Structure formats: C-alpha cells, structure tokens
Amino acid sequence: MKKLLSLAALLVTAGSVLSQEIPYNDGKNAWNEDSLGNHRAVITVKQSGKYARVSIPWRRADENPENKRLILQDGKTGNKILNLQTLSISAEKAEIVFEPVSGTGTYYLYYLPYKNEGRANYPKGVYLKPENTASTDWASGTSAVKTANASVSAFQSIDAFNSFYPMEVAATAKETASLIAKAPRKDFLLFTEDRIYPIRMTDKLPYRWTKQQKLQFSGKASKGEQYSFQIGLFAQQDITVNSVSFSALSNGAGQSIPAAQLSCINTNGTDYKASPLTKTVPVSKGQVQALWCLLHIPQATLPGTYKGTVTIQTTSGQPATVPVSITVDNKALSDAGISEPWKQTRLHWLNSTLYQENTVVAPYTPLELSGNRISLLGRSLELAPDGLPKSIQTYFTPEMTGMTQQPNQLLSDPISLRIVDASGDQQLLPPGGFKITKQSPGTIEWTVTAKNAALQYDLNGSIEFDGFMTYTIAITALNDVSLNDINLQIPFTTKASKYMMGLGQKGGARPENFQWKWEVATKNQDGAWIGGVNAGLQYSLRDETYSRPLNTNFYLQKPLHLPSSWGNGNKGGINISNNNGNALVNNYSGSRTMKKGDKLYYNFTLLITPFHTINTDFQWENRFFHRYKPIDTIVASGATVVNIHHANAINPWINYPFIEYKAMKAFIDSAHQKHLKVKIYNTVRELSNKAYETFPLRSLGHEIYSPGKGGGFSWLQEHIGKDYIAAWFVPEIKDAAIVNSGMSRWHNYYVEGMNWLVQNVGIDGIYLDDVAFDRITMKRIKRALTANGHPGIIDLHSANQFNKSDGFNNSGNLYMEHFPYLNRLWFGEYFDYEKNSPDFFLTEVSGIPFGLMGEMLEGGGNPWRGMIYGMTNRYPWTDNSDPRHLWKVWDEFGMKGTEMIGYWSENCPVTTGNAQVLATVYRKKGAALISIASWAPDATSVSLNIDWKKLGIDPAKATITAPAIPNFQEGRSFQKTESIPVAPAKGWLIEVREN
Incomplete structure (x- = not known):
C-alpha cells in the first residue's frame, strides 16, 4: 500500500x-x-x-x-x-x-x-x-x-x-480542435504515453497530450525486463484497429531485439486455454483507445539505444507508423521487473501458459487404456462403438475410506444419443471410424463419425485423469429433415441414483419422477449430479456458444445462453423417471426441422464421482483459524492452519495480494517457525481498484471486466466512469472491487501471480471465497501451489447459491468441477443446518460423496449434526460455537488413524433403532467414538444397537462413556442396554473402549 x-x-x-x-x-x-x-x-x-x-x-x-x-x-x-x-x-x-x-x-x-x-x-x-x-x-x-x-x-x-492528475485532467474543446486541425490525417490521431501514466479517459484527451510536439515513443529499460508502453488512438470517425505489428528494434551496430519480443495485448495474446488470441478493436468517433504494447528485453541484450517502429492498421485506410526508441542500460533484472508491478511489468502475465500442460496432479494416477476401456483413480469406463459410455464403474467402499475389487455400477444400460424422426422411429446412424486420437497420462481423446442419407454425426470425446469427460457432438443435416426429437438418455442404477442435486432441486433424495424445463434468464441450471455416496455422475448440457455465467450475486447480469440444440426455443427439457427400479434421465430437445447444411451441437460434460477416498486424517490434523491475529494467539487456539482473509494489514486489497507482500512474507516466515501453515484469500470474481493494472485491463473492453450499469463507491464513478459492475467494498480501507467478466486472460495472470506468491512469499495455499474460473484454471493453480513440494492446500467457501440472484443453483453442483483439487469445503452463509434433512447435509454440505470433508458456518453450525459427518465450525469466525472443545476430544480420543463409518454405509456397526436419530462411528483398534445426531422433532430416547464384531470390540470388556464437552454434552457413563435421551436437533459423542 x-x-x-x-x-x-x-x-x-x-x-x-x-x-x-x-x-x-x-x-x-x-x-x-x-x-x-x-x-x-x-x-x-x-x-x-x-x-x-x-x-x-x-x-x-x-x-x-x-x-x-x-x-x-x-x-x-x-x-x-x-x-x-x-x-x-x-x-x-x-x-x-x-x-x-x-x-x-x-x-x-x-x-x-x-x-x-x-x-x-x-x-x-x-x-x-x-x-x-x-x-x-x-x-x-x-x-x-x-x-x-x-x-x-x-x-x-x-x-x-x-487524484485526477495527470491523465484525467481533460483538454478543452478548443485545445482538442487545435490538435485535430494540425493532425496529418483525418481518421485518427495517435499519441504515445509512458507506462507510469496509464490512459484513463475514453472520451476526452488528457491536457498533458496537448503539449506533445512529435509522435514517437522513447523509454528506458533494463536487460531482462518485461517492459510496456502505450499508444493512444483518438478516433475522428468510427474505425476498427485490425492489427498492431512491430519491427525489430536495432541499435545500428548490428544488435537487435527481435520483433517476436513485442506484442500488443489489445490485438494479440494467448487465451486462458493456451490458444492463440487475435482481436480487432472497434473505436467509436470521439473515443480514445489505449493500445498497450509489451516488450521483453532478452538478458543478453547489450546496453544501447534500440530503435524500430510500431505499425497500426485500421479499417480507415493507410497504416500509421510510430517510431519507438528504447535505451537499455547495463542493469540486469533477474526477476524481469516483476518486483516493480507499478511499472506494468506484470501485464506480460496475461499471455502466460504456465502449468497448462495437463500433467497428472496428485493423488490422481495416469490414465490407462485397454481396448475401449479406460481406467483412472478409483474408476473405469468402457466406451461403446458410438463413442458414448457403455458402462461406468467406481471402486470406492461405502465408507469412502478405501477401495474394493467389487465395482459399483453407475449405468444400468449404455448412455445413448437418440435421434427420432418425424414418424417416431429412431434414426439409425451406424457408427464408424471409432478412433483414439490422443493418449497421454492426463488425457485420452477419441472421435466417431456416422451418417445416413439425412444426417451426419461427428463426435469428439475426451476424459481426463480426474474423471471429467467432455463431448462435442455435431449433428449436420445432409438433406432437409424433420425430427421428432434428439435426446440423451442416461440410465442410472438404483444404488447410483439415490440422491440428486441440481435442476432446481436442493441436495437430497432423488424424486422418483421429475420434470424440468430450461429457464436460463433466471435459472443457472443446465444439469445435475445424480448418485450415491460412492458412485455418481454430474452432467451439464451445452452447445458451441457456451460461456461460463457470472455467479455470487451476479448471475442475472450475465446468465447462461440457451443452447440452440438442447433448448430448441424452450422445447427442450429433462424428464427423470423410474425404469425397472432404476432411474432413467431423458434429456430431450423436442421436434424441429433442419435444412440441408444446418449444424447443431449437442455438447455435454460428464464428471464421475467420487474423485478419491476421504483423507480423514487431514480433517483431524488441519484445523483452520480463520482470522488475521497474532501468531501466538493462533498457536494457543490449537489451530494448525491460518486463513488470512482480505481487508487486513497484510492482505488488504481483495484478490490483489501483491502490494503488502513484504508484510505478508514476514508473517508467514514467523508462522512457519511456529509450525503453522498460512493460506491467503485470493480468487477470481472481482478485483480491487488498487490493482496497478486496472486501466490497462479496462483498455481490453469487456475481456477482463463485465459490462454493467456502473455506480457504486465514489472512486469507481469518478475514475472508471461507467460500464462496469461494482462489487464488494470495504469501508474501513476504501477498497472498491469490480466484477470480472468470466473466462479471460486474467486467469493467466492469476496463475502467474499465485506461482509468484508461492515462490516469493511462501504461502501454503489459498482460501477461495466462491470461484469464477473453470477447472482449467483450477488445475493450473493446484500445480502452482504444490510445485517443489509445497503443500498447496485449497479450501472453498461458498454462500448458498440457491437463491434468486444466483439463479437457484446448488453450491456443490456449481463448483463440482473444482472438487478434485480441493482439500476442504466450507459451505457457509445461508446454509440452514437446523431445518434441512440428513440427505441435504450429506450431499450439499459434507463433501463426502466426492471424497471431501467440510466445515459449517451459518450460526456456528449444528455441532451434533456436524460431527456425524466429521464437521465442526471454523474458529474463531463465529461467536456462536467454539470448536476447540471438540478438537480437544479428537486429540484425547486419538482421531488420527480412525476409520469413519457413516450412517450411510451398510457396514456401519451402530444404529439407534430410530430412523430420525443417526449414528456415525469412528473406529480404531480397541476403541470407537460414536457420533449421534437427531432430526426427530421431539425429545426421544434411543438404544445403541451395536454389532460388536463389526466394531472390533469385545462387549464383555467394553465401557461406554460420554466425555464432558462444554456447550455440547454432560459427562456420564451408559450401560450397554441403557436408553440414551436425545434432545431435538442435538445428540452425543459416546466413547466405547475395550478395557
């Protein structure tokens, strides 16, 4: 700061x-x-x-x-x-x-x-x-x-x-007219500007420019530096910048900086998926457009003055050429100038491809291919000749703590894409040419082509090491054709369809029969997760125009596009029905006609769950302290990991932890000496106005920042002006954020920035407060955080997204593609832990069906219900509940090394005889901790029905006690057959030991 x-x-x-x-x-x-x-x-x-x-x-x-x-x-x-x-x-x-x-x-x-x-x-x-x-x-x-x-x-x-000075101090109309009158061309004027003075105004010229006498740029740089400079274009008519190109920079003595070392972020770059990006830049009459030029000066460059040109080609005619002169001194920068971001050195990060290679991330294993069968960690699938899954299996135990040789079948029949003609008959497109087109440890891809006289079917499929599958299916009309329907049928087995989350349904038991229609203007819904604890599948319906919508209060300002294929003018929808005891999910698009040459994309994604076994020891050993406090205070609490939120002394600016990084590093160094890990708040969704790159990013139109009605805090109105969405604001430090647009090159910057924080500041992970990026960026972030043996802990917090402003999506469904790379969930504000069912806890909050564990937030959570999923609240975020008392019980019992056997498992050795009072067992040799929680509306009594053989304890030697836990339960002993009183919405922690 x-x-x-x-x-x-x-x-x-x-x-x-x-x-x-x-x-x-x-x-x-x-x-x-x-x-x-x-x-x-x-x-x-x-x-x-x-x-x-x-x-x-x-x-x-x-x-x-x-x-x-x-x-x-x-x-x-x-x-x-x-x-x-x-x-x-x-x-x-x-x-x-x-x-x-x-x-x-x-x-x-x-x-x-x-x-x-x-x-x-x-x-x-x-x-x-x-x-x-x-x-x-x-x-x-x-x-x-x-x-x-x-x-x-x-x-x-x-x-x-x-301050408005100097770039928002405007030239008068007379001064502007004088510049225009003297200009050598009538379509636009060009100005050059130093990187220290980012162009801010878009409809006025800075008074500073009225003093410019000659169109050229001169600057000073060092060897190895990531340099930048600006060219300002003032349009005298509506024009479009088609390209910005560069000559080599030469010193007149035979040395040069190649033209390949120069670029313009407004017209060229690399997108967040590592694909080349080429853009044109429209500029309306009377508008100012900043063109930010990047120059990387190689370390081997000899000192001297290097000269060249920048050529700007527009739709208005003759190109314009700007002379450039860069004097390189003898200083060599080992960090490319990254330590001085106010010089816009980090703009180069926008085009980064760091960690794009799809290498396998721990704990996942390389994909294995045998014929049409693909194996991955804990899961496998077999592809049918049409390229769709013939079968999908998982190998996780019901407890999710281990693997089994006996597969869990997800599908009762193969998944099929059915094309039904106007007569109601299914069009048969005999598949041909099934071909594996790529095989690597991280990705396997395949293609299939099929056709008949009327239609052609072109499929491109892929699966990645975490279980994420993508399908691009193009249906092309070879002649005019009328169709009754094109639908995707997913037949689930009974065990793999017990629960459902999505399509307007809160997480819980799957309805036997269910109907849904598209409503993208108000509903962030395009698919669902259906599954059991140890076998499930999430799917999402898309077309070639899919763009990730905004989330976290802003869905209505950038909703989903209605897929022209699946949506079909709101004829499409989804029906779920019972099919011989199994569940048939019919994703239909309805009747339509296609003219010869028409092409529709019936794209979709699949995500096979769970992702891995549950690491219960991580839950017991890593206790999160969620507040910036003195290190000794944190250590004394018993926490082992501290989350540094934003809006404090060492991380003041939201999602821009680069200004007070020296103070952050000093704190982290001290924490490490006390064996604490430190994670910081840093995500992509909104960006502080304190970001050095604010105005260069604004020059990219809506690529980085979302369009919007403006307003908000005064600084935004006075300096950004209009066409943005005002986001989170911290009154105490006047930090005003702006909403990001979604998927953009800012994610490249984000990955580079995270890597820099790991390597230079020593962060041990990140705390994500909702997520506005996709799984491509998440994988890159995980690689950056875990590079060179760093722990790379990621926990995700989300407020309940099931509301109007978020489009009635489920947080778990919305973020499931990120779950393979998370260590913990914290599904928090507006999650009701009192009125919702155990199925809701299990599917929407706990993370257990996905190989994760979580924590509670709203109102401090319900500690009794939380414990049957291994959850407490987080200290000291709320005053309503103090998890340290439960942490102490964990330590005294010795939770590390226990096996969690939840009420959801048929192998759970303890039941209560009351379907509304559930029990989870944490078992180890000679002892077990039984967590009991009630959803009964009234006070009740239960008896522990214990399968002593499954529990591994000799009942003749067993004692049953409840340890005293402040604000949780009184200490007492129970006889083996004694009834245990249970208050509404409460429960017990009961220890069984073999003496």
Whole structure:
C-alpha cells in the first residue's frame, strides 16, 4: 500500500510542475470525504469585500457537472459559505461569486460532494444536487462583479490515490480542435504515453497530450525486463484497429531485439486455454483507445539505444507508423521487473501458459487404456462403438475410506444419443471410424463419425485423469429433415441414483419422477449430479456458444445462453423417471426441422464421482483459524492452519495480494517457525481498484471486466466512469472491487501471480471465497501451489447459491468441477443446518460423496449434526460455537488413524433403532467414538444397537462413556442396554473402549 500511494503521490505532485499552471496536490485526508467528496479547489482571496469572483479551470471528465452541488468552506473557520452563486458551469470551468466572510485568505470549494446509500459493502454513491443557499439581498449584487478578484491556487484530492492528475485532467474543446486541425490525417490521431501514466479517459484527451510536439515513443529499460508502453488512438470517425505489428528494434551496430519480443495485448495474446488470441478493436468517433504494447528485453541484450517502429492498421485506410526508441542500460533484472508491478511489468502475465500442460496432479494416477476401456483413480469406463459410455464403474467402499475389487455400477444400460424422426422411429446412424486420437497420462481423446442419407454425426470425446469427460457432438443435416426429437438418455442404477442435486432441486433424495424445463434468464441450471455416496455422475448440457455465467450475486447480469440444440426455443427439457427400479434421465430437445447444411451441437460434460477416498486424517490434523491475529494467539487456539482473509494489514486489497507482500512474507516466515501453515484469500470474481493494472485491463473492453450499469463507491464513478459492475467494498480501507467478466486472460495472470506468491512469499495455499474460473484454471493453480513440494492446500467457501440472484443453483453442483483439487469445503452463509434433512447435509454440505470433508458456518453450525459427518465450525469466525472443545476430544480420543463409518454405509456397526436419530462411528483398534445426531422433532430416547464384531470390540470388556464437552454434552457413563435421551436437533459423542 505504501508503494501504491507513494507512486500516486509522485504523479500528483512532481508532474504538476511540468505542465500545469495550477498544481494538483495531495490533500492528505484533510477533510471528510463522506460529506464533502474527494476533490476541492483551493481558492485564494487577496482583498476583503462582500463579493469574491473566481474562475475555476477544473477540466473535469465527469458528465453533467451542472447537476452536482458545490460546497464552499471558509478555510479559517471551516464554516460553510451560504452566499454562493454559480454564474456559469461546464466540464471545462466554472465561474462563481461568493461572500468571503473571513476576508482575505483561503477558501475551499468542494465540487463532487456525495453521500453513500445502500449496504455498507455495496454502497451507492449519490452525488448531491445543486442547492441555493444565498440570500436574496446578497445575490442581487453579484451581477455587478464583472472581473475576477480571487484565484485558484491548487486543486486537491482527498489523497493521492483519488487524484485526477495527470491523465484525467481533460483538454478543452478548443485545445482538442487545435490538435485535430494540425493532425496529418483525418481518421485518427495517435499519441504515445509512458507506462507510469496509464490512459484513463475514453472520451476526452488528457491536457498533458496537448503539449506533445512529435509522435514517437522513447523509454528506458533494463536487460531482462518485461517492459510496456502505450499508444493512444483518438478516433475522428468510427474505425476498427485490425492489427498492431512491430519491427525489430536495432541499435545500428548490428544488435537487435527481435520483433517476436513485442506484442500488443489489445490485438494479440494467448487465451486462458493456451490458444492463440487475435482481436480487432472497434473505436467509436470521439473515443480514445489505449493500445498497450509489451516488450521483453532478452538478458543478453547489450546496453544501447534500440530503435524500430510500431505499425497500426485500421479499417480507415493507410497504416500509421510510430517510431519507438528504447535505451537499455547495463542493469540486469533477474526477476524481469516483476518486483516493480507499478511499472506494468506484470501485464506480460496475461499471455502466460504456465502449468497448462495437463500433467497428472496428485493423488490422481495416469490414465490407462485397454481396448475401449479406460481406467483412472478409483474408476473405469468402457466406451461403446458410438463413442458414448457403455458402462461406468467406481471402486470406492461405502465408507469412502478405501477401495474394493467389487465395482459399483453407475449405468444400468449404455448412455445413448437418440435421434427420432418425424414418424417416431429412431434414426439409425451406424457408427464408424471409432478412433483414439490422443493418449497421454492426463488425457485420452477419441472421435466417431456416422451418417445416413439425412444426417451426419461427428463426435469428439475426451476424459481426463480426474474423471471429467467432455463431448462435442455435431449433428449436420445432409438433406432437409424433420425430427421428432434428439435426446440423451442416461440410465442410472438404483444404488447410483439415490440422491440428486441440481435442476432446481436442493441436495437430497432423488424424486422418483421429475420434470424440468430450461429457464436460463433466471435459472443457472443446465444439469445435475445424480448418485450415491460412492458412485455418481454430474452432467451439464451445452452447445458451441457456451460461456461460463457470472455467479455470487451476479448471475442475472450475465446468465447462461440457451443452447440452440438442447433448448430448441424452450422445447427442450429433462424428464427423470423410474425404469425397472432404476432411474432413467431423458434429456430431450423436442421436434424441429433442419435444412440441408444446418449444424447443431449437442455438447455435454460428464464428471464421475467420487474423485478419491476421504483423507480423514487431514480433517483431524488441519484445523483452520480463520482470522488475521497474532501468531501466538493462533498457536494457543490449537489451530494448525491460518486463513488470512482480505481487508487486513497484510492482505488488504481483495484478490490483489501483491502490494503488502513484504508484510505478508514476514508473517508467514514467523508462522512457519511456529509450525503453522498460512493460506491467503485470493480468487477470481472481482478485483480491487488498487490493482496497478486496472486501466490497462479496462483498455481490453469487456475481456477482463463485465459490462454493467456502473455506480457504486465514489472512486469507481469518478475514475472508471461507467460500464462496469461494482462489487464488494470495504469501508474501513476504501477498497472498491469490480466484477470480472468470466473466462479471460486474467486467469493467466492469476496463475502467474499465485506461482509468484508461492515462490516469493511462501504461502501454503489459498482460501477461495466462491470461484469464477473453470477447472482449467483450477488445475493450473493446484500445480502452482504444490510445485517443489509445497503443500498447496485449497479450501472453498461458498454462500448458498440457491437463491434468486444466483439463479437457484446448488453450491456443490456449481463448483463440482473444482472438487478434485480441493482439500476442504466450507459451505457457509445461508446454509440452514437446523431445518434441512440428513440427505441435504450429506450431499450439499459434507463433501463426502466426492471424497471431501467440510466445515459449517451459518450460526456456528449444528455441532451434533456436524460431527456425524466429521464437521465442526471454523474458529474463531463465529461467536456462536467454539470448536476447540471438540478438537480437544479428537486429540484425547486419538482421531488420527480412525476409520469413519457413516450412517450411510451398510457396514456401519451402530444404529439407534430410530430412523430420525443417526449414528456415525469412528473406529480404531480397541476403541470407537460414536457420533449421534437427531432430526426427530421431539425429545426421544434411543438404544445403541451395536454389532460388536463389526466394531472390533469385545462387549464383555467394553465401557461406554460420554466425555464432558462444554456447550455440547454432560459427562456420564451408559450401560450397554441403557436408553440414551436425545434432545431435538442435538445428540452425543459416546466413547466405547475395550478395557
């Protein structure tokens, strides 16, 4: 933060002397911005009198300044000057007359006062309307004041970060017209700009540019540096930038920097999937477009001045050429300048391909192919000749703590894509040419082509080492054809279809019969997870236009696209029905006609669950402390991992942990000495306005930031302007975030940034607060976090997404593609742990059907119900429940090495005889800890029905006791046949030991 503000202060003060008649200064927080705004003009009155007139050349960039209030204060007393009259006001300047009640001296004119409305974390900055406070008698004399007798001595911003100087101090219309008149071409003007001064305004020229005499760029750099510079294009007609190309940079002595070392992020790059990215840039008449150019200077470059050109080709005609001169000094940068991000050195990260290679991530194993059978960790599938799964098996035990030789069958019959003609008969497309096209440890791909006289079927399928499958199926009409339906049938076995989550259904028992229709405008629903604890399948229906929607309060602002294939103008839908005791899922698209040459994409994804066995020891050993506190306080709590949220001293800015990294590193180093692991809050969904790259990212249009109605905190309105979505705001530190657009090159930056934090700061993992990226980025992040033996712990928190603003999706269903790389879930706010069923706990909260474990949050959770899934709440996030008492029981009993046998397993050795009172057993040699929790509406009593052989304890030698646990249960002993009283929504932890 200090570096950020000192840089801003430099721009406010040092540059103002060079080009401004009136300086722009740092106000050093000398006033209360919540009532007066962030900007003021310092007015000097040199003679006493009843009237002072002043001209204020403020060169504003905001719209409609005439509709915003002016507040004038007496510099001596701080009192508001009531007798104030505006003679004229525009974006360029204002003329005012006021009564200098204290005579000569200083007066402050605040010209963007506002008030915050709405929620504290989602404020709405509302600018105050003009008011008339002048008395009639005083105002009657203002017309006699013809000339200025006061002056503006400075413009000030509340702090350096809020300053408009220099890139938001606008040229006047006259100055702009003069530049246009002198321009050598009439379609656009070009300007060059240093990286330290990111172009901000899009509809006005900076006053700074009116001083430019010659179109060229000169800069200074070091060997190995990732350098950047800007070219500003001011359009005089609607044009499109088609390309930005570069010559080599030569020093005249035979040495050169190859043209391949230069690029423009606005027109070229590498997308988040490592594919080449080429863009055109439309620029409307009167608009300014920043073109950010990147230059990597090789370490072997000799010192000297290297010259070349940048060529900009547009739709308007002749290309424009800009001379470039870079002087390379003798300093060699080992880190490419990454340690100085305010120089925009990290913009190069946008095109990173770091960790894109699909190498296998632990604990997964390489894929194995034998004929049409593919094996992966704990699972296998056989492909039919049409390329679809003929069978899918898992090999996890019912307890999810081990593997078995006896497979769990997911499918009762093969999955099929059925094409039904207008007569109701199924079109038979005899498959041909099944071919494995790629085989590697991480990915296997295959293709199938089939056709008849009317249609052609082209399938591309793939599976990855974590169990994620993608299908791209193109149906092409070879002649005009009428169809009754194209549907995907997924027949589940009974055991693999006990539960369901998605399609508007909360996690729980699968309905016997269920119907669903597309409603993408309001529902983030395109598939579901159906399964049992140790065998399941998630699927999602898509077409070639699929784009990941926004989530976490913003779904309605960027919802799903209705797939033209599956949706078919809302004719499509899903039916689930019983089929001979099994479950048949029919994903239909309805009747349609296709003209010759029409092509439809019936794409879908499959995800085979669970992903791995449950690591219960990780749950018992890694206890998360979720707050920034002194290290000794954390150690004393018994926690072993600390999550550093944002909005604190060492991680202040949301999703941008790069400014106070030295303080973060010092904390982490100290924590490691005390055997604590440290994870930080850092995700992609919204980005702090403190990011050094904010305006370069804005130059990319909607690639990085989502379109929106703007508004929010005052800084966003005054500097970003419009066309964005205001996100989370922290009032204490004025951190205002902007919503990311979804899948973009920012994910490349994110991966590079995470790698940098691991290698240079020493983080042990990340805490994800919801996720706005896909599994490609998650895999890359896991590789970065676990490189070189780092622990790479990832836990995911989500507020319940089953609500209107999130499109009524389930958090578990929404984020399941990330589950293979997580270590823990924390499904938190708005999850009701009191009113929901055990099935809801199991499927939506616990993580158990996916090989994970979790924790609770809302209201502190229900500790009795949580314990039958191995969950507590997280310390010290809530005052409602303290998990340390349960942690102590874990230690005293010795939970490490126990086997969890849940009530969901047919092998559970303990039942209660009451279907509403459930028991989970944590078993080890000679002892067991039995967790009991009640969903019965009233107080009840139960008896422990113990299968002593399964429990592994001799009943003749067994004692049954309940340890005393504060705020959980009283300590007492039980006889083997004794009834145990259970209060509503509570339970017991009971220890059975063999003496």
